[in-house]
Amino acid sequence: MATVGSGKYTYRLIENWAQLPTGQAFGNTSAVATDSQDRVYVFQRKDPPVMVFDRDGRHLGGWGIGAFASPHGIYIANDIVYLTDRDDSVCLMYTLDGKPLQVLGRRGAHSDTGCEKPGELVPRAAGPFNYPTEMVPSPSGNLYVTDGYRNARVHRFDADGRLLGSWGHPGKTEPDHFHLPHSLVVDKSGLVYICDRENNRIQVFDASGKFLTIWSDLRRPLDISIDREGLFCVSEGGVSGLSPRISIMDSQGKVVARWDSLSAHGSWIDAHGDIYLALGARMRIDKYERQS
Numbered sequence: 001m002a003t004v005g006s007g008k009y010t011y012r013l014i015e016n017w018a019q020l021p022t023g024q025a026f027g028n029t030s031a032v033a034t035d036s037q038d039r040v041y042v043f044q045r046k047d048p049p050v051m052v053f054d055r056d057g058r059h060l061g062g063w064g065i066g067a068f069a070s071p072h073g074i075y076i077a078n079d080i081v082y083l084t085d086r087d088d089s090v091c092l093m094y095t096l097d098g099k100p101l102q103v104l105g106r107r108g109a110h111s112d113t114g115c116e117k118p119g120e121l122v123p124r125a126a127g128p129f130n131y132p133t134e135m136v137p138s139p140s141g142n143l144y145v146t147d148g149y150r151n152a153r154v155h156r157f158d159a160d161g162r163l164l165g166s167w168g169h170p171g172k173t174e175p176d177h178f179h180l181p182h183s184l185v186v187d188k189s190g191l192v193y194i195c196d197r198e199n200n201r202i203q204v205f206d207a208s209g210k211f212l213t214i215w216s217d218l219r220r221p222l223d224i225s226i227d228r229e230g231l232f233c234v235s236e237g238g239v240s241g242l243s244p245r246i247s248i249m250d251s252q253g254k255v256v257a258r259w260d261s262l263s264a265h266g267s268w269i270d271a272h273g274d275i276y277l278a279l280g281a282r283m284r285i286d287k288y289e290r291q292s
Contacts, residue, residue, distance in 0.1 A: 004288065009248055009257035011275065011288035018042065018285040019057045026051075029278040029285055031074040031134075031223070031266030033081075035096055040276060042285055043074040043083065043266070050074075050081070050098065057287075063098030069107075072148075073134030073183065074266070082135045084145070086118075089128075091135040091145055104145070104161050105129045111151065118149035119198070121179050122170045125152045128163065138186040140207065146181040146194060154181060154194060154209065167209035172199055175211040183223045185232070187251070193232065195221040200239055202253070215253035219245065223267045231256065233275055235267035246275065246288070262286065 002013040018040070020026065027046025034040050038055040048062030049071045070087035080101070081094040090105040110130045114123035118131055133148030141159040152170040157163055171177025179198035186192050190207040202215040202224065220237035227233065231248055238244035244263035248256050264286075266278030273290035 003291070004246075004259040004261075005248075005257045008292050010291040012291055014057075014287040014289060016284050017057045017276070017287035018051070018053050019059055020051075021059055026283040026285075028281055029266070029283055030071050030280065031268075032276045032278040032285060033074045033076040033225075033268045034270040034276070035076050035079050038270060038272070039096075040270075040285075041074060041076060041081065042278060043071045044283075045071050050083075050094075064094075067092075067100075072132075073146075075134060075136045075185075077137050080137070082137065082143075084132045084135055084148075086131050086133065086149060089130060089132060091129070091132055091143075102161060104135070104143070104157060105132070113151050115150040119180055121172070121198075122150060122152050125166075125169050127153075127166060128155045133181065134183045136184055136186055138190055138192075138207065139188060140190060142207070144184055144186060144192055146184045148181055152178040152181065154178075154184065154192070154205075156207075156209065165209060167205070175203065175214065178203075182221070185224045185226055187226060187230065193224055195224050195234070197221060197237070202234070204253075213253070215249070217253075217255065218247070222263070222265055225268045227269045227273055228271055229273075231269075233267060233269035235261070235264035235277065237263045237265075246277075 027044045031043040040053040042051040047065045049064040051062045052060040072086040073084040075082040093101040111126035113126045130151040131149035143157040153168040182197035183195040192205045204212045219239045234247045243260045264277035265280035275288040277286040
């Protein structure tokens, strides 16, 4: 097994970590997250869309059959599962065992951005939603959504799903301009970190959407999560012939560890510092197990 990183941030790669029942195979593995008991939840584009494993990769079950048109993002906090159904333009909350709690948006109702082809720079930004990518909670209880493949906005809702505000415009270079906001995370102080995928950067905002800074040393950032130490794990997709990679960064955007990897559409760093990769069209989950 390959070893990557160095010093305090050394990891052992476990390929094909998740052990499926005999005769089963993953679909496109879009995203991954863990709960408070270290169980691992894989969001795949196949029924059942949510597959659950223990920390050693043993299959525990699955749920959500028929509930999603196009699984995209997953986030777990306080044992609530936050999911996005990209093509149906809805964001959903579930219990750990698959009971629905709340829905933001109306299925199949897309805001008017003038964009028909997902991933293109949109003609104009609009309200919620047009192919959203991820929903995450914040310490205040507010919810944030990156919106996403056919929009160029971040939306903030209260805990009851009322829209409090939105920010962002289509563009390639300026602050507050987005080309495919693909993932986000909110830290303990309420700062919001946005993977501005096609602009090869992460933008940082305060809780109300005021621009603070840009982290620019990135290659198509696909997903972002935070560990117990406040470090960020970013899976990068690679760009212009440069390889995909994993970056571990501090709260100022300084790289503390980095290595080349397969392109992980989804990634998650757990309470032990282990990193899970959802490898998309490769239809598998890999794991980087921290050694130090």
